[in-house]
Amino acid sequence: MSGMNRRDFLKKASVLAAAGTLPISLVELAFGKGDPRNFTFAFISDSHITHIKGREFVRNWDRGLIRAVAETNLLDPKPDFIVYGGDIAQLGKPEEIDHGLELLSGLRGKVHFVMGEHDYYVDLGDYWRKQLGPDHYSFDHKGVHFVVLNSILTHDEWMHRDWPDGMARMKEMARLDNPNGSPFMVGEAQRKWLAGDLAKVSHDTPVVVFSHSPLQKIYKGWNFWTEDAEQVQALLKPFRKVTVIYGHVHQIQYNQIGNISFHSVMATAWPWPYPSTYRQAPSHLAKLTVPMNRADPFFERDATGWQWIDVHSGHVDLHYFLPNNTNRTVAFDEQLGHPVDTRYQDPAKRIPPQEHY
């Protein structure tokens, strides 16, 4: 944020919002007013680029990503880096990953990628890793330790069942409401790696974890779920300030479990209903979450959006910029010790589109 205070930034961001905003997230990590270590990053996720045939791709999903890239490049101040939250492809096809990366190549800045299940299950991530490198890694930036996990692995027995081919496996996992699916997990090998990685980090260092699936259990039927979430949370417990930012759910969610703040990001492709609206099975969305507005299907970018995320002294505030909807801010409340929506948290202040049924 050097050379620009927060108000200036918000002003510029509002101008950008007024111009028609996009499903990206700009993240600011703030150590205090005027601290030279303050910085921002952007977040794009869940584009689900879908190959039809030849050079044909689903126009709607392409447009979401094209807009996100264009607007990210307009951000001022320029974000230090960009995170892509996973599911660049719909069926993990090389055509889809290549086309998605071609669209993302317009971004001016370093991009850190997260693996999504739609990128993975056709070839167990081979093509994605060939193009983008490891699927779990960490890096440090201006005093913050960032960890990227591949949280969409599953039981070996399911992964290596007698599938006719990789695409058959991919199509099973691509169906969100598949009763024959299998739960996501980080897995033992990666948890061991994470323990080793975190052993080198001081407990006062803010830690930000990126995963595709929520590292908490919301609804198993749609894999709004990570099977070994508690074990991953336990590894993060010694740190004073931890934030998990995830994609996959295509909706606004936030929660606080002990020292860990959880935030989801929006998709560039399409929104998903809240699991509570499925009346045949129970689910556990955090009571803290004030939902996004119910989608208007007639406006194809509705209920997609982008976030500007701001971490005060290591805690995260999310500013959601939502096309044709009132923008949202979900900020960490130091006194309450959890994130709150600055406008809508009070039930009396909620608006009819936030009612999901």
Next chain:
Amino acid sequence: MDKHRNISMAAALSLFVGLATAGHADEFDTEDLKRWQAEFMSVVEKGDRLFHGGLKSRNSVSCDQCHPNATNTHPETYPKFQQQLGKVAVLGEMINWCIMNPLESEPLALDSDEMIALQAYIHWERRGVALTPGKH
């Protein structure tokens, strides 16, 4: 015109009464109920398959991509004023809107087997929810 209709209705009625009295009363047993439920569920299953990629979709997009378990379809609220269409619409019209727009494909006849199957599946996933016609 009216006279002809009255005569033919009377003829139909006497035929129906005649058949009913000569044949079986409409008394059904648990086997009938099972059979009828099975008939219904076979159409639900067909709708389930259509909903999950079984429709002819020009761009390969399927209903379940936005509506897992048929959520956010709200069959219990139709007919309702669909402000984007500027009129009171039935569920089938919204299904066709989705087929024509996100799926970029050809709409179904409202009385086609496929449209009936899709609605059977959507209603089945929503079973137990109170009717709220007109609710947005």
